Amino acid sequence: MKNPESFSKRQEANARERNRMHGLNDALDNLRKVVPCYSKTQKLSKIETLRLAKNYIWALSEILRIGKRPDLLTFVQNLCKGLSQPTTNLVAGCLQLNARSFLMGQAGEGAHHARSPYSTFYPPYHSPELGTPPGHGTLDNSKSMKPYNYCSAYESFYESTSPECASPQFEGPLSPPPINYNGIFSLKQEESLDYGKNYNYGMHYCAVPPRGPLGQSSIGHSPPHLIKSEQMLGHCVIGTTLFNVFTSF
DNA sequence: TAGGCCATCTGGTCCT
């Protein structure tokens, strides 16, 4: 690169490449906002974002295809197929699953052809067509286990939430509104500074226990509890995506 | 300190 002319051409090419990569990263940021568990402070890596998006699309398309809502645990497990443990923890935390059971269910996922351990959580009322994402083996529906009872707690929490609390109107001018694509909302996460004034968002927050580890879930606590727990969970805020998914049938 | 993630630079290839 001794020639000044070629040097400047190289500089121009570098600038174009930078812009191209910035555009790619912007697109990736947009993707992060519409997959479950969007976090400004704890961004998913590029590869995790793509994996989660793939699983998310697959899971939603399965719901549409089958016309039934799965249990939350199965849904989230499908979301987390192939994700790293930190990301899995984040997603599970966002959705307030019992982390211990959930992670146990994840164990052994490396052996894709083995019987999936989390199949024991699969509810008997489930349509057998609802399998696992491509390349992740199959579920064993032969067991008749008590379904993971997320729905009543999940729905009662949301049903007890006043409509006003679900409104994005409380969000500040710098805070982007919940993203809504065809009626499906993303999960959102707010900056920690906003918690004091925004804890009454209701619909955008996950209900988490006021104390104890992730797995000791209880739903429907008062806003101050939500604030503290959300900070514990990496400020994870649940949007209305799954609310819509799990209550629209 | 090792490993993961990322941004940037760079040269090669493909496309218009």
Added chain:
DNA sequence: AGGACCAGATGGCCTA
């Protein structure tokens, strides 16, 4: 020819 696209190399930053 010029730009877009791609993949390898490199170094910085962060975290366990």
